[in-house]
Amino acid sequence: MSLRVFVPRDAAAVAVGADDIASKLEQAAARRGIAIDIVRTGSRGLYWLEPMIEVATGQVRVAFGPVSERDVASVIDAILAGGPHALRLGIAEEIPWLKRQTRLTFARCGLVDPRSLADYGTHGGYKGLERALALTSDDILADVTASGLRGRGGAGFPTGIKWKTVAQTVTDRKYVVCNADEGDSGTFADRMIMEGDPFVVIEGMTIAGVAVGATKGYIYIRSEYPHAVEAMNAAIAAARRAGFLGSRVGGSSHGFDLEVRVGAGAYVCGEETSLLESLEGRRGIVRAKPPLPAHKGLFGKPTVINNVLSFAAIPFILAGGAKAYADFGMGRSRGTMPIQLAGNVKYGGLFETAFGMTLGELVDDVGGGTFTGRDVRAVQVGGPLGAYFPRALFDTPFDYEAFAARDGLIGHGGIVVFDDTVDMSKQARFAMEFCAIESCGKCTPCRIGSTRGAETIDKIRAGERVSENIAVMEDLCNTMKFGSLCALGGFTPYPVMSALKHFREDFGPAPTRLQAAE
């Protein structure tokens, strides 16, 4: 008899022992004289269950997790006997946390072998490109526009409009750039999809190239993601060998090729113009806009620059799914969002769902509250530049406009959960400190404001002229918000001001003057 077992090679699964589990499985099978075929997949995104392994049983896959090294022997015995086991989770797709999701972008993640182009094809891969190659540029753009897809990096700009701008520009050379500089804490969807289904990113970028007439693409991946770099490089090589990249994409007259570039630890390079500077080999200094990258982007040429998740959403849309995609969601936020639950959360992981679920449902119901078992006091949505929301705002639906209306942002879809031991003035200080460390230095509000902000919060925390210093901080935040060139300086006030507004008690005794002002 022989066993086929799926073990994730996703970095977060490896970080909790997936590699060790894979080798223990081989040893345990060898001792029992059983042939074992271990397939390394991406993660399903149920991270509290990692390392989660799946065993092919007939047409389905039965999951076990979280598996520790000492569980391996008993798990193997349970599999062989078809018997019960405390870690047996049942059929993977039937696990409620996974089943209630709408997996469009992440449909294959955790299911397929990310190193296998054949596996990608078997599971619907390259259907989008195949159709795109039979369409005119205008038809492709019409599909992308009809899907309602908005930039998943955080800004939420309509992808169809961006692509159209580049397509309409006549020039000798255009570029497609994938922003994989996922620096926001609490987000890992880009990493997960690059490690678990890299071909979907390649396919999305290739479709972009075909649509706008670009022949070269770059994927700029942060250096903190070595596993993703390796996975993307392997996938690009495989796609090139199979003719999906190169001078004749899929046997067509379109030429398109890709190259991975690795960042060097600068958070600001996640800002698109800074990323372009970095790709050109310079300091990651933000450019003033206009000109937009769609007009003058990489090396001064028209450039489509999108986040990993935006490109990864494209193959589904082009495979005839534009309307189906747009049917999900609410208001102007169409489609699905891969939401990432992180920090002090009981059921942390990736939850892809249509826009519109409330923050409370996501944190309490899906996330199950904190893993420390204490009360949830605050959540930060949208990374280090996102606002801290208290329980009172948990009725906010997950939607670009709904969050903006409450002085927040959904950003890249990360939710970091904090329990009641959090000191919100400390978190506010960290936001300023982080901005000071990562500021590119081009504009004064960000470069100097962040350092002055950290100093001012220190004074408030020390109880020094609290009301005056809070007034200084509010003024400073206004200057940063309206005077900074990019989102780093412009959005750092969000975590600071939201902490102050919703958790005033953490900033020393409330002065009467400020209370009156509220």
Place this chain on the structure above:
Amino acid sequence: MTVYETWDAERGAEIIAGHAQVEGATLVILHAIQKTFGHVPEPAIPMIASTLNLSRAEVHGVFTFYHDFRRKPAGRHVLKLCRAEACQAAGGDVLAARAEARLGIALGNTTPDERVTLEPIYCLGLCATAPSAMLDGRVVGRLDEARIDALVAEAQR
């Protein structure tokens, strides 16, 4: 631990020439130099500048802008602790302080015996298995006191 070559101008020139043809080569070359020598030796800067027809100041500017590039070699082992919000929420502050105390150095420093470099990192993307760390390129999640002690001990070996 990774073993690096000692600086050799001829070897450096060979690496620079090997990458000089790509678009926007500066970061690619700096990465390649650091991968080989463990840091970017001072003499490499003017060599890169002259190959790419840039000023020495421009290359120095790029080199100093990015957190990854080192002026001098790190310790034999590099332990990076994620210090971003998700890891803070999961108890990372206490663990970072514990690692600092065990090693007798603050984050951003190398032990006097040059065995261990302890650095902060702002997000490894392991936020649902926080707190997390990276030891010589190996990722570790769900850190607790026992695990951080084991990592520190491993780094000190």
